[in-house]
Amino acid sequence: MEYRNVWMENGIVNMIDQTRLPFEFRIQKTKSYRETAEAIRKMQIRGAPAIGIAASYGLVQAALEFKSLKPEEFWRKMEEVAQEFLNTRPTAVDLHNMVKRMMAKMKKAESPQQCLQIALGESQLIAEENAEACKKIGLLGRDLIKDGDGVLTHCNTGALGTVDYGTAISIIKFAHYQNKKFIVLATETRPWLQGRLTDWELTQEDIEHYIIADAAAGYYMDRGDVQIVLVGADRILPNGDVINKIGTRTLAVLAHENNIPFVVAAPTTSIDLFPKAENIKIEERDTKEITHIKGYNEETKELQTLRLYLTDWVKNPVFDITPAKYISKIVTEKKIIEPPYNLKKQLQNE
Structure with a gap:
């Protein structure tokens, strides 16, 4: 099957929703940087390189949203968004590397509008570089x-x-x-x-x-x-x-x-x-990931979440x-x- 895990089109980030697999193949569409950050937090997209690339696209969404602001306010907002993405998953270094790379490139812009164009180009370059790197890993x-x-x-x-x-x-x-x-x-x-x-x-x-x-x-x-x-x-x-x-x-x-x-x-x-x-x-995640389990009910044909433990004393x-x-x-x-x-x-x- 030919597919890409995450891509951007017309300001919308598209990703395979990994909370639904393997029983349902669904493309999650995030229309703002806030939705993209939330998708990373909820692990609709996961994997160190994938979340870094999703965050790169999220920075494009932020630049698109804030492009009409005055430069000083624009950059204040962009720094806040960058930090929000860095906080979504604290362990994976790809996320940090890709967000920092995006911000460094964007800061070379002379205006918010130019910054948006730079962000678009750099995010696509990061994605293509990752795909090529992973292919080479397989070949090597x-x-x-x-x-x-x-x-x-x-x-x-x-x-x-x-x-x-x-x-x-x-x-x-x-x-x-x-x-x-x-x-x-x-x-x-x-x-x-x-x-x-x-x-x-x-x-x-x-x-x-x-x-x-x-x-x-x-x-x-x-x-x-x-x-x-x-x-x-x-x-x-x-x-x-x-x-x-x-x-x-x-x-x-x-x-x-x-x-x-x-x-x-x-x-x-x-x-x-x-x-x-x-x-x-x-990173330590929600204890419900251990105390509860999601599965497919073959009778109702629906995904369901069931509790496995009475205790909440979980790490x-x-x-x-x-x-x-x-x-x-x-x-x-x-x-x-x-x-x-x-x-x-x-x-x-x-």
Whole structure:
């Protein structure tokens, strides 16, 4: 199936509503920067690159709304909007990198009207660069998967988390295009169940796969059913530490204990080369993501939300930090990086 996850047309941001998948394919249309920011908060769009690109389009919407203001007021409003987008999801560095890039370009404008034109062009450039980067990740990484392999993946790292192709799933797709025969084991990824999105994407590509409980990963590794673990990243630090979906660290430790390569795939926009401790925040989301679950009622043909627990004593961190010592390779669009990691040095001439 050919589709893009997010795009802008006539001032409206279009995105695949990921809260409805896999039972309903619906395009969510946001007509203002406020609606776009809310869609990011509600995870109608998710994935580090995807939310950064949605925020870039949101800045275009803001520039369109405020273009008639005097320059001083215009820039005050734009700074407020930029901060609003930065606050939507605090952990993913693509969001910060793309918003800062947009604002830096826009500030070169001599008027609000010129700023709008610059914003339009830059947001489209960011989206195209991401699509091309993800394609290159797939092409560079495809030979890591061999005929007969069992590939374990976590969360959703496909086109739904980017503009197109994806990151770890891009590698899986391009290995599939080589007519290799392999099996994908995809964790369901509690509590938000991103495995349902991975299932949907791999089904579109006719790639053999099975959804497994998060806790079953060690069982399949011990059986010899996993030859490589492929994950994405929301933020990669210069020393190779990776911040990604909760449960990634657990899989990395299990892979290390079972001598299985643990590979991270991400565009260079996900690398935070100049991290500040105060900027690295592990997002904690609504506890209802754990105490409640959404599913499809086959009798009523409707999506329903059910409560699973009586208690509200719940913690819901949605990212963890995987130390570099557990990571075998980092696949970017520029090169495949191997330890020891010094990403500033390893990428400086790329």
